[in-house]
Amino acid sequence: MDNIATIATFQQGSLYCQYDAKAIKQFYPEMLDAQFWQQQHLVTGSAQGRGTTWFVKYNDAASSVEKHWVLRHYYRGGLIGKVINDSYWFNSYQNTRAAQEFALLATMQQLALPVPRPIAYRVIRRGLLYRADLLSSRIENAQDLVAILSNRTLSYDLWKNIGATIKRFHNNSIYHHDLNAHNILINDSNDIFVIDFDRGEIRHNNKNGWQQANMARLQRSFMKELQQLKQFHFNQDNWKSLLEGYLSH
Numbered sequence: 001m002d003n004i005a006t007i008a009t010f011q012q013g014s015l016y017c018q019y020d021a022k023a024i025k026q027f028y029p030e031m032l033d034a035q036f037w038q039q040q041h042l043v044t045g046s047a048q049g050r051g052t053t054w055f056v057k058y059n060d061a062a063s064s065v066e067k068h069w070v071l072r073h074y075y076r077g078g079l080i081g082k083v084i085n086d087s088y089w090f091n092s093y094q095n096t097r098a099a100q101e102f103a104l105l106a107t108m109q110q111l112a113l114p115v116p117r118p119i120a121y122r123v124i125r126r127g128l129l130y131r132a133d134l135l136s137s138r139i140e141n142a143q144d145l146v147a148i149l150s151n152r153t154l155s156y157d158l159w160k161n162i163g164a165t166i167k168r169f170h171n172n173s174i175y176h177h178d179l180n181a182h183n184i185l186i187n188d189s190n191d192i193f194v195i196d197f198d199r200g201e202i203r204h205n206n207k208n209g210w211q212q213a214n215m216a217r218l219q220r221s222f223m224k225e226l227q228q229l230k231q232f233h234f235n236q237d238n239w240k241s242l243l244e245g246y247l248s249h
Helices: 034-039 097-110 145-149 156-171 207-228 236-247
Strands: 007-012 015-020 043-048 052-060 065-073 118-126 129-137 142-144 184-187 192-194
Touching: 034 043, 034 052, 034 065, 097 118, 097 129, 142 145, 145 184, 156 184, 156 192, 156 207, 156 236, 207 236
Parallel strands: none
Antiparallel strands: 007 015, 015 118, 043 052, 052 065, 065 129, 118 129, 142 184, 184 192
16 A cells, blocks of 8 residues: 555664655655755755644655645643753653654554654654654645634534544544644545644553543633634534544444
8 A cells, every 4th residue: 555654764863764665766864954955955845833834845866746744843731841942851762752753643644543644754863862853744725623623613514523533543542742723624525533642642442531531631622712703613512523523433
């Protein structure tokens, strides 16, 4: 199957990368640096979160296909993020945030779950610390739920499908560390995707009720946007429809 990645490794001194050799015919570590794309005028957009997420295009000469990717640098949250905003304690390359998310995305691709395809990641070690970046495929013609609900309502069936999609992840033991309305995307065909699996993992049982905690976190995110935005098309009936789809699968 084409969605099964062929993982290759590049290592040079303190620099460690892994990438999908099917997606990148000629890999350069600089591909994990926004300046690489900016200098070639291949940046197609950006989004602001903890840091800047870059949207880039890759011209695959071998297939003459233009591919659209997302480049994200790992930033810390909370109070510690104000001190060392993008550095993490190094244990091993496999235990870095980027390697863990890359591997989880690859696993979910094999399970045919609706997530971005992992393209490459980079880890730069500096003594006891490291910094990291991740390149993944861009979900084309899609918006997150916050952007969509700021402009229009969703149908009953679409709310049910959102719940059913989340249940697919839970049925496959996929834990999302920060399931919120920004991390659920819908494209022009009403296909639903989930993104941003930083600190996500496979949990083979529902010990401590993590699935219920995921759903509670998602509900809180809807309520937060409802309170903060002047217009946000969400109500309790929408949540009931989502739960109906979740509980029926």
